[in-house]
Structure formats: structure tokens, C-alpha cells
Amino acid sequence: MLPALAIILTLSTGSKPSAAEPAGWGLLGAIEIREVEKDGRWAVEKTYPDALRAAANDFSVTGYYVPVEAQAYVRSFLLVPDPADCPFCGTNGYGPTLEVHMRKPLPDMPEGTEITVRGTLRLLDSDETYQSVIMTEAVLQN
Secondary structure (H helix, E strand, O other): OOOOHHHHHHOOOOOOOOOOOOOHHHHOOEEEEEEEEEOOEEEEEEOOOOOHHHHHHHHEEEEEEEEOOOEEEEEEEEOOOOHOOOOOOOOOOOOEEEEEEEEEEOOOOOOOOOOEEEEEEEEOOOOOOOOOOEEEEEOOOO
């Protein structure tokens, strides 16, 4: 069984992006994740679309801010495409979630604030977690 935190920070994928989804979330949603048996244990296989790999060095996405810790200045947080996807709220299950690490700390803001961030996507090839990407060196765009 994978740790609960890894599941919370998981980018839920497998569904095809719809025309209504913003481009960033559509690319993230196109990541395919499969559970497989590997050497007598359960493992996670991930397939990243070529378009996501091509955009990974300069990736922009708009979403809703979800703090992980209460802090005056925030360097790491989660971003979700819809405020109802908050993984800590317990109302909507687990939707797509992106872990974001800022280049410079931001003043804390209200949970659910819509923001756009641009940074580098690090593709996580570990077969021990469902988490598939982390944004690093992010900067606020709005």
C-alpha cells in the first residue's frame, strides 16, 4: 500500500483531456498511469505524452491555490484545476493535483485563490508512487 501523502499529492490521470479543460491541465491529464506486478510487487508505470515532455521546461498552468502548511511566506503548495478538487476538503475525492515549488517565497494567500504559475515540470519516473510530476522553479504569472 502506498503512503496516504503520496496519494494526496498524486496527479490523477488516465482521462482524455476535454476541449473545455485549460491546456496545462489537459496535458497533465493525458499522462497514463497503470498498476502492474513487477518482480513480485505492485508497481506504477507512467506514460508521458510527447507534447507534455516538449512543454516541460517552460510549463504554464492556471489553477486554485491549496496550502499544505500555514505559513506567512509559502514556497510549496498544491494547485488544483477546480476548487472542489481540494484534496484536504474531503468533499470531492481526489482530483488532479500539481505540487508546486516556487523560485521565491510568496506571501500566503486565501485558499482557493486562482493563480497562474510558470515553471519546469520534473517528470517522476519512480514506480513506487502515483505522483507523476512536480513543478519546480515556479514563478507567479498574475
